[in-house]
Amino acid sequence: xxxxxxxxxxxxxxxxxxxxxxxxxxxxxxxxxxxxxxxxxxxxxxxxxxxxxxxxxxxxxxxxxxxxxxxxxxxxxxxxxxxxxxxxxxxxxxxxxxxxxxxxxxxxxxxxxxxxxxxxxxxxxxxxxxxxxxxxxxxxxxxxxxxxxxxxxxxxxxxxxxxxxxxxxxxxxxxxxxxxxxxxxxxxxxxxxxxxxxxxxxxxxxxxxxxxxxxxxxxxxxxxxxxxxxxxxxxxxxxxxxxxxxxxxxxxxxxxxxxxxxxxxxxxxxxxxxxxxxxxxxxxxxxxxxxxxxxxxxxxxxxxxxxxxxxxxxxxxxxxxxxxxxxxxxxxxxxxxxxxxxxxxxxxxxxxxxxxxxxxxxxxxxxxxxxxxxxxxxxxxxxxxxxxxxxxxxxxxxxxxxxxxxxxxxxxxxxxxxxxxxxxxxxxxxx
Amino acid sequence: xxxxxxxxxxxxxxxxxxxxxxxxxxxxxxxxxxxxxxxxxxxxxxxxxxxxxxxxxxxxxxxxxxxxxxxxxxxxxxxxxxxxxxxxxxxxxxxxxxxxxxxxxxxxxxxxxxxxxxxxxxxxxxxxxxxxxxxxxxxxxxxxxxxxxxxxxxxxxxxxxxxxxxxxxxxxxxxxxxxxxxxxxxxxxxxxxxxxxxxxxxxxxxxxxxxxxxxxxxxxxxxxxxxxxxxxxxxxxxxxxxxxxxxxxxxxx
Ligand SMILES: Nc1ncnc2c1ncn2[C@@H]1O[C@H](COP(=O)(O)OP(=O)(O)OP(=O)(O)O)[C@@H](O)[C@H]1O
Ligand SMILES: [Mg+2]
Numbered sequence: 001x002x003x004x005x006x007x008x009x010x011x012x013x014x015x016x017x018x019x020x021x022x023x024x025x026x027x028x029x030x031x032x033x034x035x036x037x038x039x040x041x042x043x044x045x046x047x048x049x050x051x052x053x054x055x056x057x058x059x060x061x062x063x064x065x066x067x068x069x070x071x072x073x074x075x076x077x078x079x080x081x082x083x084x085x086x087x088x089x090x091x092x093x094x095x096x097x098x099x100x101x102x103x104x105x106x107x108x109x110x111x112x113x114x115x116x117x118x119x120x121x122x123x124x125x126x127x128x129x130x131x132x133x134x135x136x137x138x139x140x141x142x143x144x145x146x147x148x149x150x151x152x153x154x155x156x157x158x159x160x161x162x163x164x165x166x167x168x169x170x171x172x173x174x175x176x177x178x179x180x181x182x183x184x185x186x187x188x189x190x191x192x193x194x195x196x197x198x199x200x201x202x203x204x205x206x207x208x209x210x211x212x213x214x215x216x217x218x219x220x221x222x223x224x225x226x227x228x229x230x231x232x233x234x235x236x237x238x239x240x241x242x243x244x245x246x247x248x249x250x251x252x253x254x255x256x257x258x259x260x261x262x263x264x265x266x267x268x269x270x271x272x273x274x275x276x277x278x279x280x281x282x283x284x285x286x287x288x289x290x291x292x293x294x295x296x297x298x299x300x301x302x303x304x305x306x307x308x309x310x311x312x313x314x315x316x317x318x319x320x321x322x323x324x325x326x327x328x329x330x331x332x333x334x335x336x337x338x339x340x341x342x343x344x345x346x347x348x349x350x351x352x353x354x355x356x357x358x359x360x361x362x363x364x365x366x367x368x369x370x371x372x373x374x375x376x377x378x379x380x381x382x383x384x385x386x387x388x389x390x391x392x393x394x395x396x397x398x399x400x401x402x403x404x405x406x407x408x409x410x411x412x413x414x415x416x417x418x419x420x421x422x423x424x425x426x427x428x429x430x431x
Numbered sequence: 432x433x434x435x436x437x438x439x440x441x442x443x444x445x446x447x448x449x450x451x452x453x454x455x456x457x458x459x460x461x462x463x464x465x466x467x468x469x470x471x472x473x474x475x476x477x478x479x480x481x482x483x484x485x486x487x488x489x490x491x492x493x494x495x496x497x498x499x500x501x502x503x504x505x506x507x508x509x510x511x512x513x514x515x516x517x518x519x520x521x522x523x524x525x526x527x528x529x530x531x532x533x534x535x536x537x538x539x540x541x542x543x544x545x546x547x548x549x550x551x552x553x554x555x556x557x558x559x560x561x562x563x564x565x566x567x568x569x570x571x572x573x574x575x576x577x578x579x580x581x582x583x584x585x586x587x588x589x590x591x592x593x594x595x596x597x598x599x600x601x602x603x604x605x606x607x608x609x610x611x612x613x614x615x616x617x618x619x620x621x622x623x624x625x626x627x628x629x630x631x632x633x634x635x636x637x638x639x640x641x642x643x644x645x646x647x648x649x650x651x652x653x654x655x656x657x658x659x660x661x662x663x664x665x666x667x668x669x670x671x672x673x674x675x676x677x678x679x680x681x682x683x684x
Binding site: 383384390402 | 504
C-alpha cells in the first residue's frame with residue numbers, strides 16, 4: 001500500500017493542475033492542507049446550544065431529528081444510540097448474505113486481496129491531477145462488495161456507516177458488484193456540512209461484472225461559501241465505473257447543490273457487450289458558486305447504450321456548466337446514446353453553458369443530443385402569485401418540476417429530502 | 432366589496448388608466464366592455480397586483496382593506512381571483528399540484544389547516560363536474576400545450592376550487608366553442624352567490640345572454656365613459672361603440 005501511495009505522490013508532483021474547466025478559483029497551496037488528521041476528532045460540543053444557530057435552522061427546515069442533529073454537529077453522542085444501533089443491525093443482516101460493507105481502511109486490513117485487485121483498476125493513480133493526489137494521501141472511505149447473485153436488500157448508505165462523520169477530505173470509495181448482483185449506494189447526506197477543509201478530492205470506483213447493476217446516488221451539500229462568494233469547498237471529484245461484463249449496468253444519479261467550485265464527471269466505461277450506462281444530474285448553483293459537471297460515456301462493447309439527463313439550475317451570479325463526452329470506440333457496434341441537457345435560469349446575472357463532446361469511431365453508432373435553456377419568467381411568477389403562491393414557493397415548484405426526471409431516479413426518502421434541500425438552497429434567490 | 436376611486440395607472444411611463452371609478456357590491460355581476468386597447472386587462476392587472484403597473488393616483492378598497500398596499504399573493508388569499516385573458520404555461524408543474532398549493536396557501540393565510548389528500552380529491556371531483564373539465568388535463572403541466580378553450584376552462588375550474596369573494600374574468604369567453612361557452616357560463620352561474628361578486632370583461636353579448644349582469648360599463652381610453660344595466664350591452668351589440676366613443680371624444684376636446 002505504501003509503495004502504491006509513494007508512486008502516486010511521485011506522479012502527482014509531475015502534474016499540473018487542470019485549467020480547462022469553466023471555473024475560476026484562487027490558487028490552492030497544497031502545503032497548507034492537512035493531509036492526515038485522523039483520527040480526526042471534531043471539536044466536541046456539549047450541547048446544541050453551542051452550534052451555529054443558522055445551521056440548526058436549516059436542520060429544522062429539513063426535518064432532521066434532534067438526535068441526528070447532535071450527531072451531525074458533533075455534539076457528544078451518548079444519547080444518539082439510534083443511528084448506531086441501526087447501523088449495527090444492518091451490518092449483521094448484510095454479512096449473512098455475504099455483502100461486505102465497511103470502511104476502506106478496514107477492507108485493506110481484512111480483504112487485502114480484493115482491494116489489491118480492484119483499487120486503482122478503474123481510476124488509475126495516474127489518471128489526473130486530483131486522483132493522483134487522492135491516491136497518495138487518501139484517508140478513508142467506503143468499501144462494498146456484493147457477491148455473485150446477491151441482490152442487496154437495502155440501500156447502502158454512508159449515513160449508516162459508523163464514523164462517517166469524519167470521512168472528509170480525500171475519500172476513496174470502491175464498490176464491486178459480482179455477476180448478477182445488484183446494489184444501490186447512497187453517498188452523502190442532505191444535512192449541510194460545515195467543513196473547514198477547502199479542498200475535497202475524492203475518488204470513487206465502481207466495478208460491475210456480467211449482469212450486475214450498480215446504482216450510485218449522491219446528494220452533495222458541502223458549504224457553498226457565503227453570499228459574497230467567500231469561503232466554500234472546492235469539490236474536485238473523480239468518479240468512474242466500469243461495466244466489465246456483458247449486460248452490466250451502472251447508473252449515476254447526483255443532486256449537487258453545495259460547494260463553491262464543483263468539478264466532477266461521473267463516468268461509465270461500457271466494456272461489456274449490451275452494457276448500459278446512465279447519468280442523471282441536477283446541479284444547482286446560487287450566489288457565486290461555480291459548477292462544471294457532466295459525464296463521460298465510453299462505449300467499447302457491442303450494443304452498448306447510454307443515457308444522459310443533465311439539468312442545470314443557475315441563480316444569483318453563479319455559473320453552471322455541463323461538460324459531457326460520449327465516445328464510441330471502433331468496436332462499439334450499434335452503440336446508442338441519448339443526451340438531454342436542460343438549463344434553467346433564475347434571474348439574468350447567472351450563466352448556463354453546455355459543452356458536449358462527441359467522438360465516434362464506429363459508423364453504426366447513433367448519438368443524439370438535445371439541449372434547452374429556459375428562464376422563469378415574470379408572467380409565470382405573477383400567475384402563481386395571483387393564485388396565492390408567493391414567488392419563493394413558485395420558484396421551488398417550477399424548479400422541482402424541472403428536476404423531477406432526475407429526482408425520480410433517487411430512492412424515495414432521499415428524493416424527498418433532496419427536494420427540500422433544493423428549496424432551501426434556493427432561498428433568497430428570487431428578488 | 433370593491434370600491435375603486437379615481438385610479439390612474441402607468442406602464443413603462445405610459446398612462447393607461449385615467450381615473451376609474453367603480454363600486455361593486457357582494458352578489459353583483461358587473462360587465463366591462465370596450466374597444467381593444469382601452470385598458471380592460473390593465474385594470475384587472477392593477478387590481479390583481481402586477482408590479483409592472485404603477486398606480487399614480489387613486490385608491491382601492493377590497494372588503495374594507497387597502498388593496499393596493501397588499502402584495503399580489505395576499506390579494507389572492509383575501510379572495511381576489513383573476514381568470515387571465517392569456518393563461519400562462521408552467522412546464523413541469525402539474526395542474527393538480529398547482530391548485531393544491533394554491534388552495535393550501537390560502538388556507539394557511541386564513542389560519543386553517545391544509546386540506547388532506549382525501550378532502551382535496553373530493554373537492555376536485557365536485558368542481559370538475561361543475562365546469563365539466565376533463566381529468567386528464569389536470570395531471571398535465573399547468574396550461575402547457577392546452578388548447579385555447581382548455582386554458583379558459585382551467586381558469587374557471589381554478590375559480591371554482593378557490594371560491595373567491597371577487598372573481599375578475601378577463602375575456603374568459605374568447606376562444607370557446609359554442610358548447611364550451613354554454614358549459615363555462617353555466618359553471619360561472621353556479622358560482623354566483625350573494626356573498627360573491629363577479630367582474631366580467633367581455634366583447635360579446637352572447638356571454639351576457641348566459642350570465643345576466645346587473646351592471647354594464649364601457650371602458651374607453653382608460654376611463655369608464657358609460658354605465659348602465661344589461662340593456663346597455665344589447666344596445667352596444669346593435670349600434671357598436673361609436674355612439675359612445677364619439678361622445679366621449681367630443682367631451683374631451
Ligand atoms: N408595456 C407597455 N408599454 C406601453 N403600452 C402598453 C404596455 N402594455 C400595454 N400597453 C398598452 O396599454 C393599452 C391597454 O391595454 P389592455 O391590455 O389593458 O387593453 P384591453 O382593453 O384589455 O384590450 P383587449 O380588448 O384587446 O384585450 C394598449 O394600448 C396597450 O398597447
Ligand atoms: Mg385585454
